[in-house]
Amino acid sequence: MSILAGKKVIIMGDRDGIPGPAIAECANSAGADVVFVTTECFV
Amino acid sequence: MPVVKGVGYSLIHAPNILYHNGTTQTSERKKNPQSEYLAKLANHLRSYETALAYAPNQVYIGNIGMDELRSIPRPWYSSPVAKADRFGPYGEIMPEDEFYGLIKIADSFDLVRLEAEFSAAVKAKLARHRYLGNELIKRLSDGKELAQIQKLVDDQGAEGLFIAGRLVGCVRSAHEIDENLSAHVMLENLVTKASSLLPLFYLLTTAGAKPADIDYIIECSEEACGDMNQRGGGNFAKAIGELAGLVNASGSDVRGFCAGPVHAILQAASLVKSGVFKNVAVVGGGSAAKLGMNGKDHVNKNLPVLEDMLGTFALLIAADDGFNPVIRLDVVGKHNIGTGSSPQQVMTALVAEPAAKLNLKLGDIDHFSAEMQNPEITEPAGAGNVPEANYKMIAALAVMAGEIARGEILQFVEKHGLIGFAPTQGHIPSGVPALGYFRDQILAGRAKTCMLIGKGSLFLGRMTNLFDGLSLVIDKNPGLKPAETGISRDAVRQLIAEALRDMAQNLKRG
Amino acid sequence: MDLQNQARIKELTEQYGGENIVMLLGGAEPESASIAAETVTVGDPTFAGPLAGVSLGLKVYHVVEPEIKAEFDPKVYEEQVAMMEMVLDVDNLVAEVAKMRQEGSK
Numbered sequence: 001m002s003i004l005a006g007k008k009v010i011i012m013g014d015r016d017g018i019p020g021p022a023i024a025e026c027a028n029s030a031g032a033d034v035v036f037v038t039t040e041c042f043v
Numbered sequence: 044m045p046v047v048k049g050v051g052y053s054l055i056h057a058p059n060i061l062y063h064n065g066t067t068q069t070s071e072r073k074k075n076p077q078s079e080y081l082a083k084l085a086n087h088l089r090s091y092e093t094a095l096a097y098a099p100n101q102v103y104i105g106n107i108g109m110d111e112l113r114s115i116p117r118p119w120y121s122s123p124v125a126k127a128d129r130f131g132p133y134g135e136i137m138p139e140d141e142f143y144g145l146i147k148i149a150d151s152f153d154l155v156r157l158e159a160e161f162s163a164a165v166k167a168k169l170a171r172h173r174y175l176g177n178e179l180i181k182r183l184s185d186g187k188e189l190a191q192i193q194k195l196v197d198d199q200g201a202e203g204l205f206i207a208g209r210l211v212g213c214v215r216s217a218h219e220i221d222e223n224l225s226a227h228v229m230l231e232n233l234v235t236k237a238s239s240l241l242p243l244f245y246l247l248t249t250a251g252a253k254p255a256d257i258d259y260i261i262e263c264s265e266e267a268c269g270d271m272n273q274r275g276g277g278n279f280a281k282a283i284g285e286l287a288g289l290v291n292a293s294g295s296d297v298r299g300f301c302a303g304p305v306h307a308i309l310q311a312a313s314l315v316k317s318g319v320f321k322n323v324a325v326v327g328g329g330s331a332a333k334l335g336m337n338g339k340d341h342v343n344k345n346l347p348v349l350e351d352m353l354g355t356f357a358l359l360i361a362a363d364d365g366f367n368p369v370i371r372l373d374v375v376g377k378h379n380i381g382t383g384s385s386p387q388q389v390m391t392a393l394v395a396e397p398a399a400k401l402n403l404k405l406g407d408i409d410h411f412s413a414e415m416q417n418p419e420i421t422e423p424a425g426a427g428n429v430p431e432a433n434y435k436m437i438a439a440l441a442v443m444a445g446e447i448a449r450g451e452i453l454q455f456v457e458k459h460g461l462i463g464f465a466p467t468q469g470h471i472p473s474g475v476p477a478l479g480y481f482r483d484q485i486l487a488g489r490a491k492t493c494m495l496i497g498k499g500s501l502f503l504g505r506m507t508n509l510f511d512g513l514s515l516v517i518d519k520n521p522g523l524k525p526a527e528t529g530i531s532r533d534a535v536r537q538l539i540a541e542a543l544r545d546m547a548q549n550l551k552r553g
Numbered sequence: 554m555d556l557q558n559q560a561r562i563k564e565l566t567e568q569y570g571g572e573n574i575v576m577l578l579g580g581a582e583p584e585s586a587s588i589a590a591e592t593v594t595v596g597d598p599t600f601a602g603p604l605a606g607v608s609l610g611l612k613v614y615h616v617v618e619p620e621i622k623a624e625f626d627p628k629v630y631e632e633q634v635a636m637m638e639m640v641l642d643v644d645n646l647v648a649e650v651a652k653m654r655q656e657g658s659k
Contacts (some may be wrong), residue, residue, distance in 0.1 A: 002629055012576075014397075014587055016432055017579045017637065036561055038502075039500070039504055040580075041502075042421060042424050042425065043467050385632060386635065386636060386637050387632070387636035
């Protein structure tokens with residue numbers, strides 16, 4: 001069963017890892033409904 | 044082509060500003076005044092001597108080379124440097140008491156009050172400083188009674204200035220209700236203004252320039268000065284230039300989160316290349332807000348709180364002298380609005396595209412400077428080794444381009460990367476701290492092409508989710524062609540010799 | 554985790570119901586990814602934010618985990634994430650986040 005399709009997805013990216021918007025592109029490609037995107041910055 | 048004619052780098056040890064004004068601490072005090080963190084924090088602050096002997100700080104002012112840092116065992120806080128010195132070829136590490144004096148010197152609106160005895164003691168120390176002339180020392184007026192200062196802090200919301208927990212002065216608010224002129228903001232802005240003076244003075248010496256030679260100043264620190272009608276109105280640049288006696292300069296402020304300084308250098312170089320100005324100073328002062336930013340993690344892991352340094356720099360971007368390293372404006376790497384935010388899109392735009400335009404492989408670039416954060420600060424906070432991650436990304440680009448094999452990533456990182464040594468002051472680590480090293484390596488013939496990379500987290504301003512980045516190629520100066528100068532090669536040599544002699548004399552005078 | 558983000562996640566969970574939400578992480582370090590995963594499953598381990606003592610039990614994945622990666626359009630993943638697999642400590646990221654999910658997801 002699909003994990004993402006049709007789900008509400010919350011994304012927490014990392015400036016020095018994978019940033020939020022890049023993950024959002026992936027999630028959208030899996031048919032998820034992205035409801036919140038943010039990116040953390042430790043520096 | 045515009046050249047990097049000189050550099051200045053200085054640090055200020057500021058544990059009391061960290062304790063009282065760093066945003067991690069002020070937030071905690073508001074939300075959770077009884078917190079364990081605040082109770083433990085004082086025991087994790089470093090003395091000036093300890094901060095002075097901390098190897099990354101000595102690298103910052105040029106007393107220790109990059110290669111030497113590589114050989115000093117980590118943790119660096121357990122490996123104090125034996126020959127630690129306050130002064131280095133790029134600048135100095137100033138203690139906090141003297142810095143309070145400098146804040147008073149930078150105060151143009153009588154907002155700063157220092158206690159009388161403290162003020163006199165600091166004045167005596169600063170009067171011996173090699174770059175602070177009488178005109179500046181005179182601004183350190185007689186101090187006030189402690190009771191009066193205490194009253195300002197207790198009753199009128201002034202921000203206290205402390206040494207070892209003892210109140211020695213304060214910064215008053217500049218307006219009754221305007222948050223942009225509150226005591227807290229005025230302190231942050233005065234820290235930025237005052238700290239900018241240090242690298243600027245060292246810069247003038249290393250570049251062999253006189254204050255009157257500077258045509259324009261671009262300031263690129265973290266803060267914004269203004270009032271409620273124009274929050275980021277500016278202009279730190281002229282405020283700093285005024286104090287430093289740059290009487291022939293105008294200026295303005297440039298911001299872009301941590302990428303700000305590279306934007307500033309690009310603009311400075313463009314102004315020089317276009318012939319609008321001959322000498323443009325780029326200056327960035329320290330950030331009080333970021334002091335102790337990751338302090339909770341440092342205290343939790345029983346480490347010293349290492350973010351106790353205000354970082355500053357100043358650069359002179361000048362017309363081509365046929366000698367100093369050049370800034371290549373024909374191949375600027377930039378993160379465009381349409382570039383995308385994934386690391387490979389960002390790094391392709393910043394690194395691979397400019398290299399390709401120069402017909403260079405990534406491995407042809409001797410050194411990269413991208414986000415030079417000291418890993419000893421970021422690793423305990425869960426942010427990893429930021430410079431190393433950047434170098435791995437560049438190496439990964441080289442793998443994708445078929446330039447190296449996947450198994451050679453670490454070798455590439457070792458050969459082209461640098462060890463992070465900069466304090467996590469936002470704009471400070473972003474490429475710029477290694478420009479002095481680049482300049483030295485290129486002038487000594489040990490490197491030919493280096494790349495400076497700035498990256499900025501624009502999303503922190505909550506106006507866009509976009510990322511930002513900018514890169515500049517710094518190259519060995521090919522020398523002036525006779526047509527560009529109207530004079531012969533020998534005459535150029537003669538001019539360089541004279542310039543070096545002048546510089547040596549300036550240094551002696553200093 | 555940032556306190557504003559904790560508040561936002563709590564609010565969204567109340568709005569949509571935890572069973573309808575999947576959380577995706579992009580953290581660079583196993584330790585910080587683990588803390589983020591812990592925050593949205595068993596609660597904020599630093600006890601500083603709105604999720605202190607609140608067990609949302611969200612399904613949480615790191616974006617490089619094979620089972621989540623398999624759901625993306627491979628071309629999009631290639632363009633957005635693939636290079637970082639050469640940079641990040643993928644094995645430990647996967648292990649840490651998967652552990653939190655097994656322990657705390659409802």
